[in-house]
Amino acid sequence: MNIEDTQLVLIDVQGKLAEIIDESEKTIKNICRLVSGCRLLGIPVLWLEQNPEKLGPTVPEIAELLKDIQPVSKMSFSAYRNDVFRTRLEEHQRRNILMTGIETHICVYQTAADLIDAGYQVNVVTDAVSSRTKENRRLGIEKIKERGGCITGTEMALFELLKTCENENFRAVSKLIK
Numbered sequence: 001m002n003i004e005d006t007q008l009v010l011i012d013v014q015g016k017l018a019e020i021i022d023e024s025e026k027t028i029k030n031i032c033r034l035v036s037g038c039r040l041l042g043i044p045v046l047w048l049e050q051n052p053e054k055l056g057p058t059v060p061e062i063a064e065l066l067k068d069i070q071p072v073s074k075m076s077f078s079a080y081r082n083d084v085f086r087t088r089l090e091e092h093q094r095r096n097i098l099m100t101g102i103e104t105h106i107c108v109y110q111t112a113a114d115l116i117d118a119g120y121q122v123n124v125v126t127d128a129v130s131s132r133t134k135e136n137r138r139l140g141i142e143k144i145k146e147r148g149g150c151i152t153g154t155e156m157a158l159f160e161l162l163k164t165c166e167n168e169n170f171r172a173v174s175k176l177i178k
Contacts, residue, residue, distance in 0.1 A: 001123060001152075001160050007044040007094045009115075010035065010066075011079060011101025011108050014049055015056025021102050021130040022137055028059060030128040030154040031100050033176045035065045037158040040169050040176075044092045047071040048079050050107060077107045080114035096121045098157055100128040104140030112144045122149040125157055 013031060021027060038045055049058060049071045057063060058071060074082040080089075097120050101108050108129050112122045124144050131137040141151060152160070155177050162170055 001096050001098070001157065002163075003041050003043060003161050005094050006038075006096040006098055006161065007046060007089070007092050008034065008038045008098045008100065009079065009089075009111065010045060010047045010062070011099070011111060012048055012050040012055070012103070013062055013101055014052065014058050017055060017132075018059045018102060021132055022134050023130055027102070027128060027130040028061060030125070032061055032065060034098070034100055034125060034128050034154050034157065035062060036176050037154075037161075037173050038098070039065065040172050041158075041161055043098075043161070044094065045069060046079075046085065046088055048082075048085065048101070048107075049073050050077075051075055078110035078114045079107070080111055080118065095119070096123065098123050098125060098152075100125045102129065103131040103136065104129045105131050105136040105143070106140075109140040109143055112149050113147050116148050123152045123157065124149055125154055126151050127153045 047066050047069055052073055072085045079085045097115055099112055099122055115122050126141055158173050162173055
């Protein structure tokens with residue numbers, strides 16, 4: 001992965017569902033680290049909400065980091081089936097996708113599968129995705145790998161993007177991890 005060809009896709013971390021997913025607190029904390037790190041590095045963030053009228057808004061700690069970005073509302077489980085999302089995705093002309101969000105076995109998986117089919121390189125951040133159960137999270141990650149997606153972690157992804165401790169954002173990103 002490199003900074004110039006990567007964008008972050010944040011899927012559906014909303015309402016009560018975000019509170020009841022497996023390892024909710026850890027997952028949301030890692031998503032915040034990832035969003036903050038990507039913003040520091042100038043990596044575009046595409047922010048999605050599944051049927052926000054019914055499921056509620058994105059959790060406040062994440063939404064606060066994205067105040068200047070408008071979320072894309074969707075009804076399909078796969079974000080790629082949403083015209084607004086596809087337009088924003090293509091505007092950035094970046095073929096490498098870092099993916100985070102919930103639920104791993106539904107919206108994250110279906111979005112990853114469609115992106116892979118469309119020729120994107122998908123990197124699922126395994127400590128920043130979750131489902132209501134560990135088993136569904138595991139199944140979603142396995143299925144994404146079977147489809148050709150890669151797996152990574154929050155810290156691993158951010159340092160892979162930095163490449164070197166000489167990067168001007170090294171200290172700021174390091175603080176996010178500690």
